[in-house]
Amino acid sequence: MHSAQPALCSGHDPLRLARAGMSRLVEPTDPTAMLLLAALGPVAALEIATGSRPIGAGEHPVFVCAAAEAGYGPRQADLRRALARWAPRAEQLDPSADLAVAARAGAWFAVPEDPDWPAALADLGLFQPVGLWGRGDRRLLGFRAARAVAVVGSRDCSSYGRQVALDLAGALAARGWTVVSGGAYGIDQAAHSAALATGTAHPATVSVMACGIDRLYPPGNHKLLRDVEATGLLLAEVAPGCTPSRYRFLQRNRLIAALSAGTVVVEARWRSGAQNTAHHADGLSRPVGAVPGSVHAGTSAGCHRLVREGTAVLVTDLDEVLELVQPLGAAPAPDRPAPRSVVDGLSDPDRVLLDALPLTVPSRPDHLSRVAGLSAREVLGGLHRLEARGLAQATGEGWRRRR
Structure with missing residues (x-):
């Protein structure tokens, strides 16, 4: 069994270092690694995955139970196979160095334990990311x-x-x-x-x-x-x-x-x-x-x-x-206002018309009327008002939003 010890002694907290190490060591959809992480937590998972120590007598049943509950059989829960797969990367594993490289690139590392972690990623279940750079x-x-x-x-x-x-x-x-x-x-x-x-x-x-x-x-x-x-x-x-x-x-x-x-x-x-x-x-x-x-x-x-x-x-x-x-029957979430320099002073119909204007292929007023839900008169008047503000552009084929 491999015995390399990952570099965990630094100013970073052990949990963040362990997750950084796991993100280097294993592939994101490796079921054995994700089961180990879910069952025992990042610090213990990294120690076992790198071969720094064997899985404990009390930990092994927890790991096997987690695999069974997730629907994975003995092959996916075979740590010996997995350790052999991870050993080449474990030899030079240094999560502190990875965090330093990220910092030099102006990057940061987020983990599921952080309060701002995207909650939607939990829907991935076992295959939620180990962390996000x-x-x-x-x-x-x-x-x-x-x-x-x-x-x-x-x-x-x-x-x-x-x-x-x-x-x-x-x-x-x-x-x-x-x-x-x-x-x-x-x-x-x-x-x-x-x-x-x-x-x-x-x-x-x-x-x-x-x-x-x-x-x-x-x-x-x-x-x-x-x-x-x-x-x-x-x-x-x-x-x-x-x-x-x-x-x-x-x-x-x-x-x-x-x-x-x-x-x-x-x-x-x-x-x-x-x-x-x-x-x-x-x-x-x-x-x-x-x-x-x-x-x-x-x-x-x-x-x-x-x-x-x-x-x-x-x-x-x-x-x-x-x-x-948007769910059927649900009231749409309120839109964020566009920058003041764009929509300040526009009436509600003109704002809707501005949203309906395409960026590239020009659209005719009758099509804009259907898309925006406005009358032909509102569309024609609105187009000229938007053009006067430099927000719309007329072409031979119709109207589009000015970039």
Whole structure:
């Protein structure tokens, strides 16, 4: 049995150090590790997982009982197999060093015992994160998942998909909803960008990463992720320095789903990570929406599949997304006011019209009238008032919101 002793002697409290160590040592969905953690707590779990000491005579029955109650058999509760799996990482485990690396990157480490830990993550049960490494204003970590929507989709999105993501995410953010996504190219990129441009919630957007918090991945989104950090949150469950990989992308998708009231898949191929996020959301009893596309477009095949299989409801605009994520008959939560420089002095109908204006593809007044629930006269008058304030722009094809 391995006998390395993790570096736990520092100014950090033992519980936080133990969770930081476990986040480096084990994979987030390793059932043996999560059972050990749930049954015995982080400090004892790390000591046993690193081979610093054997599991105690009184601890073993507790561990086995926890495994049985969770529906896991002897193989998942086989510590010898697990210890052999964890031993290579245990040799150089130093959670104090990981915390120092995070601090140098301007990051922090949150644990489930913290008062601001996102309560929605408890819905993941055994596979709640060991901890969360984050960048951005730590005070935003307690944001309400009930007022957040995940907007996800293909990295190689079409121009249609990108425009839809911009419109939906921008409209959600303008209504005071937090937009959660994965920081990748394509649909994720559009969702974060739109939320940053129009957001009135705190945070406007959250990116859940599949790599260490000290890395901004993908490199091409470096500026975007910096902007997210400046006004929102970057989150990761793996330790600093960890590289992104396919299985880590799939693992983190459960966090995107759990941190949101619902998930909207804008575009997805027949087999894709966005579909994986949708299935996580469905497993958590969170509603899933899918945007339709051309039957000839491979980038929409996954969306059509989700609808056909009954996992998702077809959605095409903001109102349908809000109908999806807000309980039937429930009064909508009050929207946060937009910045004073934008809406100060606007009448209620003009504010509603401003929310209805798309960011990219222009919309005709008759369509805006249906979306905003206003009369044609209110829409036409409101458009000219918004144009005079520099908030709306007329084009040959209709009207859109001025950036």
